[in-house]
Amino acid sequence: MDSPVNWDKLPKVTGRPLEGITDHSNEDITRAVEDVDRRLHAIDPDGTVSGAFVERFMALGLTRRDFIKWSSMMTAALMLPPIFESRVARAAAVSSKLPVVWINLQDCDGNTESLLRTSDPGFASLILDTISLDYNETVMAAAGYQAMDRMNEVIAKHHGQYVAIFEGSVPLGNNGTFFTTGANAETGISLATRVASGAKMVMAAGTCSAFGGIPAAQPNPTGAKGVGDALNIPVVNISGCPANAVNLVGTILEVVMFNDNPALDRYGRPLWAYAHRIHDNCERRGHFDAGEYVLNWGDTAAQNEWCLFKMGCKGPYTYNNCPQVRWNQQVSWPIRAGHGCIGCAQPNFWDTMTPFEQPLGAKVYGSALGIGIDAAANTVGEVVVGAAAVGIAIHATATVIRDKTAPQWKNPPPQDTPPKPPVNS
Amino acid sequence: MSQLKRFTIDPITRIEGHLRIEVDLDPHNVVKDAYSSSGMFRGIELIMQDRDFHDVGLFAQRICGVCTFTHYRVGTEAVEAALQVQIPTVARIVRNLLHASLFLHDHVVHFYQLHGMDWFDVVAALRADPVKAAAEALKYSSTPYNAGAGTYRAVQQRVAALVSSGELGPFANGYWGNPSYKLTPEQDLIMLSHYLDALSVQRTLAQAMAVFGGKNPHPQSLVVGGVTSVMDIVDPSRVAEFLGKMESGVRFVQTGYVPDMRMVAEAYAQEARAGEGYGVPNFISYGAFPLDNIPWPKGAMLFPMGVFNRATGRVTSLDAEQIKEDVTRAWYQGPEHGVYPGTEATIPDYTGYEADGALNRSGKYSWIKAPRYDGMSTETGPLARLLIGRALHDPLMVNIMEDFEHSVPGGFSPDSWYSTVGRTAARALEADIIGSQVAGWVDELAQYVGQGETQTYAEPVNTSGEGFRLLDAPRGALGHWIRIDNSRVTHYQAVVPSTWNASPRDHKGQKGPYEAALVNTRLAIANQPLEVLRTVHSFDPCIACAVHIIDSKGAEVAHFQVDV
Numbered sequence: 001m002d003s004p005v006n007w008d009k010l011p012k013v014t015g016r017p018l019e020g021i022t023d024h025s026n027e028d029i030t031r032a033v034e035d036v037d038r039r040l041h042a043i044d045p046d047g048t049v050s051g052a053f054v055e056r057f058m059a060l061g062l063t064r065r066d067f068i069k070w071s072s073m074m075t076a077a078l079m080l081p082p083i084f085e086s087r088v089a090r091a092a093a094v095s096s097k098l099p100v101v102w103i104n105l106q107d108c109d110g111n112t113e114s115l116l117r118t119s120d121p122g123f124a125s126l127i128l129d130t131i132s133l134d135y136n137e138t139v140m141a142a143a144g145y146q147a148m149d150r151m152n153e154v155i156a157k158h159h160g161q162y163v164a165i166f167e168g169s170v171p172l173g174n175n176g177t178f179f180t181t182g183a184n185a186e187t188g189i190s191l192a193t194r195v196a197s198g199a200k201m202v203m204a205a206g207t208c209s210a211f212g213g214i215p216a217a218q219p220n221p222t223g224a225k226g227v228g229d230a231l232n233i234p235v236v237n238i239s240g241c242p243a244n245a246v247n248l249v250g251t252i253l254e255v256v257m258f259n260d261n262p263a264l265d266r267y268g269r270p271l272w273a274y275a276h277r278i279h280d281n282c283e284r285r286g287h288f289d290a291g292e293y294v295l296n297w298g299d300t301a302a303q304n305e306w307c308l309f310k311m312g313c314k315g316p317y318t319y320n321n322c323p324q325v326r327w328n329q330q331v332s333w334p335i336r337a338g339h340g341c342i343g344c345a346q347p348n349f350w351d352t353m354t355p356f357e358q359p360l361g362a363k364v365y366g367s368a369l370g371i372g373i374d375a376a377a378n379t380v381g382e383v384v385v386g387a388a389a390v391g392i393a394i395h396a397t398a399t400v401i402r403d404k405t406a407p408q409w410k411n412p413p414p415q416d417t418p419p420k421p422p423v424n425s
Numbered sequence: 426m427s428q429l430k431r432f433t434i435d436p437i438t439r440i441e442g443h444l445r446i447e448v449d450l451d452p453h454n455v456v457k458d459a460y461s462s463s464g465m466f467r468g469i470e471l472i473m474q475d476r477d478f479h480d481v482g483l484f485a486q487r488i489c490g491v492c493t494f495t496h497y498r499v500g501t502e503a504v505e506a507a508l509q510v511q512i513p514t515v516a517r518i519v520r521n522l523l524h525a526s527l528f529l530h531d532h533v534v535h536f537y538q539l540h541g542m543d544w545f546d547v548v549a550a551l552r553a554d555p556v557k558a559a560a561e562a563l564k565y566s567s568t569p570y571n572a573g574a575g576t577y578r579a580v581q582q583r584v585a586a587l588v589s590s591g592e593l594g595p596f597a598n599g600y601w602g603n604p605s606y607k608l609t610p611e612q613d614l615i616m617l618s619h620y621l622d623a624l625s626v627q628r629t630l631a632q633a634m635a636v637f638g639g640k641n642p643h644p645q646s647l648v649v650g651g652v653t654s655v656m657d658i659v660d661p662s663r664v665a666e667f668l669g670k671m672e673s674g675v676r677f678v679q680t681g682y683v684p685d686m687r688m689v690a691e692a693y694a695q696e697a698r699a700g701e702g703y704g705v706p707n708f709i710s711y712g713a714f715p716l717d718n719i720p721w722p723k724g725a726m727l728f729p730m731g732v733f734n735r736a737t738g739r740v741t742s743l744d745a746e747q748i749k750e751d752v753t754r755a756w757y758q759g760p761e762h763g764v765y766p767g768t769e770a771t772i773p774d775y776t777g778y779e780a781d782g783a784l785n786r787s788g789k790y791s792w793i794k795a796p797r798y799d800g801m802s803t804e805t806g807p808l809a810r811l812l813i814g815r816a817l818h819d820p821l822m823v824n825i826m827e828d829f830e831h832s833v834p835g836g837f838s839p840d841s842w843y844s845t846v847g848r849t850a851a852r853a854l855e856a857d858i859i860g861s862q863v864a865g866w867v868d869e870l871a872q873y874v875g876q877g878e879t880q881t882y883a884e885p886v887n888t889s890g891e892g893f894r895l896l897d898a899p900r901g902a903l904g905h906w907i908r909i910d911n912s913r914v915t916h917y918q919a920v921v922p923s924t925w926n927a928s929p930r931d932h933k934g935q936k937g938p939y940e941a942a943l944v945n946t947r948l949a950i951a952n953q954p955l956e957v958l959r960t961v962h963s964f965d966p967c968i969a970c971a972v973h974i975i976d977s978k979g980a981e982v983a984h985f986q987v988d989v
Contacts, residue, residue, distance in 0.1 A: 052586065106467055109441045110490020110642040116534070116624070117631050117641065133594050137438045141542045141599030143958055144434035150598045169467075177775065180464035181443055183433040184782035214469060214487045221468030242490060242642050297648050298655045298882035305656060327640035328632045331666075337639025337646040338653035342483060350484070355477035357648070 005097045007161050007200055011038040013258045019079045021275055029081055036087050036257050043256070044094040053093035070119070077325050078250050079272040084257075091256045095131050098256060099162040101154055102136040102205075103195055105188045106179050106215050106224055107168025110242035111206040112138045118245040119329045131252060134162070148182050155198050163255065164199035165248075166192060166209040169216055170230035173223030193231060201255060202235045204228065205248055207344060210237035210268070217350035228268060237268040239320075241344035246325045247273045265319065267347060278315035278341050281323035284308065294338075302338050312357040313340030320345040428452055431783065434954045437961060439539040441491040442968025444927065446954075446961060447784050448943060454951050459936070459943035460784050461927050461961075462791035463968050470917045478504050478888075478909045481917075482647050485905065488919065492967055493642040494527045494634065495898040496905075496919070503905040504649045505885075506720075506892035513880040514718060516651035518870045519637050519658060521714050522667065523644065525859050525866070528713075529674050530630040531899040532807075532856040535965050536682060537616075537623035540849065543959035544689050545608050545616035548601035551585050553577070553610035561611045564834065565688045570681030571622050572615070580618045605949040605956055607692040615688070619681050626677045633670035636663055651882035658870070659879050668867045675860035678853075686853035690833045693846050698838060702845025702960035704942030706735040707801045708809035709925070711743065711904065713897035714862070721895065727862060728810045728855075728897060729817050732798055735843060740816045744799075745895060748904070750920065751795040751931035754788070761932045763797055766918045767893060767906045793968075795928035795937060796920050804938040805901025805925045806964060808842065808851035825854045845942070848963040888912045898922055900965050923967045939964060 013035040017024040024032075044050055071089040075082065104112070133139070134154040135147075142150055154162065170188050171178035179188030196202050204210040204227045215224035228235035238247050251270055254262050263271045279285065287293070288307040295301060295310060309316070318341050326333045334341055343353035353360070428451060435445035443465040449458040473484050485500030486493060498520055505512065512520075555577035562569035587594060600606075608616065631641040637654045638644025646654040657663040690697060712730030715721070722730065722743065731740040749763035758774045776789050784790040797803065814822030829850060830837045841847050893906040901922030908916035928937035936944075939961055946956050 104443070106465060108487055108490035110487075110493060113490050113493070113642045116538075117628050119628065134597065136595060137436050138441070139538060140438050140595045140597070141547070142597065143436065143438040144954055145952070146598040146600075147436055147438050171467075174775070177777065178465070178467075179443070180778075181436050182782075183435050185435075185464065185778045214472060214484070215467040217472045219471065221471045224467070241487070296882070296884070297651060297653050298880065302653070302655050303659060303879070328635035329628070331632045331635040332639050332657070334639040334645040337637070337644075337657065338655055339639060339645045339648070342645065350472070354480050356483060357477075357479045 005043050010042050016258045018271055040090050043097055050090050050093035077246050091253045095256045099132045099134050099158040101162050102165045104137055105168035106171050111167045114242040114245050115248055118249050159198040161200055163201050164195050165203045165205050166227045167205045169208040169212045169224035171222035171224045178222040196231055204235050204237045206243045207239045207241045210239040211347035214350055235268055239345040273321045274319045278318045278323055282315055308340035311340050312359055314343035314353045315341040318343040318346055429457055440966040444966055444968045454948040456943050456946040459940045461937055461939040462784055463793050473914050473917045476914050478912055479649055486643055490642045492898050494523055494644050497647055499894050499896050499903050499905045501647045501649055503894040503907045506894050507890040507907050507909050508885045508887040510650050510885045512651050512883055515873050516881050519652045522866055523634055523638050525863050526630055526634040528859050528899050529856055530627055532852050533623050534627050537620045540962045541620050543962055545613045546601050546606040547596050549610045550613035550617040551581055553614035558611035558614045562615050565684035566680050568680050570677055577614050577618055600953045600955040603949055603953055603955050612688055626674055629670050630674040633667050636667040650885055655881045659874055671863045678856045678860045683853050683857050686850050687833045690837050690846055690850055691835055694835055697841035697844045697846035700844050702942050703843040704938040705802045705804055707803040708733040708812050709798055709803045709805050709902050710810045710813050711895035711897050711902045729814055731813045733813045733816055740813050747799045749797055751797055753932040754929040755791050755794045756789045766920050791929040793927050795931045796925050802935045805922050807855040808848045811851045821858055845960045845963040900967050926964045
């Protein structure tokens with residue numbers, strides 16, 4: 001917008017607190033708040049951007065209360081102390097200064113659709129007032145040459161300052177020709193390299209761009225890889241099939257408020273969203289601990305919300321915030337819908353979590369266990385095969401952060417011939 | 426011929442997936458020839474090989490995140506057909522309700538977010554008089570959706586702020602001011618206002634899907650044999666929540682979408698009468714929304730199936746064996762006359778582009794195959810469903826189409842359906858038809874549950890079998906073919922609606938429906954493909970489904986394919 005921000009020169013924030021994860025004193029929080037305020041002030045010194053934002057927000061018939069509701073929800077999701085609520089609101093306002101380029105590769109548009117479902121401020125607000133979505137093929141007016149011109153213009157004008165978000169995997173097979181775009185039939189890997197090289201930060205929206213996803217499931221016919229892996233660059237992975245809109249928007253806000261190097265887990269995912277295991281925050285957890293399981297779809301146990309572990313729920317192996325933020329403005333989520341988790345935020349879940357309707361522990365996986373499943377899942381599997389006293393063992397490993405910093409995470413090396421998944425018997 | 430100028434439009438934006446259109450323009454900017462091509466593959470069908478049949482639906486669903494649910498349902502029902510599983514009535518009703526939320530969501534997002542900017546000019550809307558716009562809205566509906574001078578003024582202020590900042594975001598480089606835009610500034614403003622409203626309506630409709638589906642996109646509550654969301658099904662407050670969300674969507678359809686469609690049909694009446702964007706005379710539908718538990722093809726459906734021909738005006742009954750895929754001009758080898766999808770081998774034959782990146786006009790030029798019905802290039806989608814229903818004298822289709830013909834100011838002639846405008850209007854009316862059924866289906870569900878019929882699942886007994894499921898998705902005829910041996914998938918194929926519509930030429934040289942529809946389109950401004958986009962978008966392209974099986978060396982790796 002009016003005057004561009006130099007994102008590299010903004011004041012840095014030290015010690016971003018993560019409620020429930022980091023150890024921080026009141027003084028640490030006070031210092032972080034001051035740092036964030038300095039940073040937001042540098043982005044929008046005279047407050048015009050945030051002022052106009054609130055005005056437009058209210059012009060929509062929404063109230064300050066709506067906005068506060070949203071910002072407190074987002075603050076909690078970001079694992080920030082409540083004192084940050086007003087900062088989150090202000091960050092949403094000034095993030096219109098952050099140019100965003102969204103590139104679709106080997107994808108299904110599920111993540112774009114997920115972003116469309118974002119709530120107050122909704123997508124309308126997102127594109128009009130919040131972020132500067134300068135390139136997104138699904139919503140942009142221009143096509144063909146006009147679209148390509150737009151992309152080239154944006155990445156040149158905002159070189160080093162824009163966030164590149166990729167959706168979909170990068171096919172490397174057959175010289176990259178499984179994805180071609182533009183009048184010159186440019187390959188996906190060429191396009192991704194070009195766009196990523198000028199980005200201040202690269203985000204992968206969804207499991208395909210984070211870890212390869214379904215195109216990379218065996219036998220990976222097109223040689224598909226996640227963006228970080230294909231380009232050999234650090235990427236902030238917002239995994240999920242699709243990624244939850246809260247996690248996409250929250251990551252952008254985190255970049256605005258803190259910096260472009262958020263605290264990540266060992267799979268390159270922001271800790272605030274992916275630190276906790278689904279199983280540990282699951283509303284059905286009590287039934288698991290009590291040994292009360294659904295044994296067939298739609299049975300009495302299912303009507304009574306018993307645990308879906310024996311129906312193949314992969315909550316014990318999956319790190320994501322679905323139980324807390326749920327889906328579609330908290331309407332539901334897969335476990336509420338009686339199906340169980342399929343582990344869609346984990347690397348290689350199409351191979352390691354299948355068959356989806358069988359508990360992992362019930363099958364001998366051999367080396368497949370090495371792919372993308374963490375030690376905690378291993379433990380669960382063994383214990384479940386063994387017998388009953390599972391609850392405590394799992395709880396102990398629940399919120400262990402495997403690597404607090406790990407900014408340079410890369411995908412695990414591909415297996416030459418991953419084993420075939422077993423079949424339900 | 427040397428007078429012709431090649432114009433490549435790649436990427437075609439505001440669609441799902443990756444599509445290229447190449448047209449040849451004469452000196453008057455009239456399209457003399459057109460080619461449709463896609464270049465993105467994932468190979469989901471090969472990935473599906475050897476998998477447990479229970480997982481088929483979740484894998485198939487990832488073919489597309491826009492028609493999310495539709496491949497989930499059809500993949501799951503293909504397994505049920507192969508294993509002869511009869512799902513309980515409650516499960517069928519819930520699947521229809523989920524499908525209804527998808528159709529409404531899809532059609533609304535298509536008309537406003539994907540197609541809208543082909544019809545209305547965002548920048549011109551800023552010049553409109555909000556008071557006049559409020560009066561204008563009353564011409565098309567007695568209770569226009571979210572209309573009023575104050576609302577319209579607020580919309581203008583928001584968008585003006587974006588424009589004055591110089592960063593137009595998604596509106597940048599649009600074709601604003603192109604003389605092919607026919608709405609008045611006030612009408613543009615009504616559309617722009619509903620464009621923004623639609624963004625929240627679609628969120629509500631996605632929430633409706635999440636009530637019984639767990640989430641959206643990519644819901645997660647179907648299993649082979651039924652549905653899992655029994656807690657929500659037996660809970661009256663959840664059923665009411667679903668209905669409430671759907672009804673707010675239906676209200677938008679009835680007081681926003683359909684009236685806007687009348688306004689567009691009036692403004693673009695000349696283009697409609699001239700048949701601009703009409704493609705091929707054949708239309709196919711597999712039917713949608715099964716209304717009883719009788720297995721396909723005998724059961725009743727809300728939208729009947731069949732094949733309609735414009736020249737005869739008659740519907741012939743559908744014969745699945747007449748569906749064949751021709752690969753003469755697609756990057757595969759195969760017999761000249763095409764093969765039935767159930768027995769088809771896929772032999773890739775990638776020949777690439779010309780040196781300058783252009784399509785190879787004399788050879789193969791797309792990864793999309795060319796499905797043909799009885800050898801004919803055939804269109805599918807909402808227009809096909811309505812034409813078939815009307816020709817079969819279904820009162821729902823007959824009444825709504827006649828009503829539209831009379832309620833468009835200045836009239837909408839029966840021939841006008843065969844056009845870009847007609848194709849787009851059919852989608853709006855279809856949303857209205859589906860919307861009118863939802864409350865009844867919810868009542869039906871409540872009655873069954875009230876009588877204690879809460880069975881949502883029937884366990885599969887067989888572990889081997891072969892079968893297919895043909896059922897219409899929002900974009901048209903969708904078929905999945907499967908073979909299962911000892912619980913493992915040994916054969917999978919899907920022929921998807923956009924394959925029919927976006928297909929390349931075939932061995933007879935027949936153009937695909939997009940290609941045929943583009944010929945004779947005139948561009949008002951040579952380098953602005955607005956009119957081409959308008960016609961291509963009217964089919965609602967969904968190209969992610971183009972995922973054929975190729976290994977990294979380009980050799981055949983299996984007899985599996987899913988195309989658009």
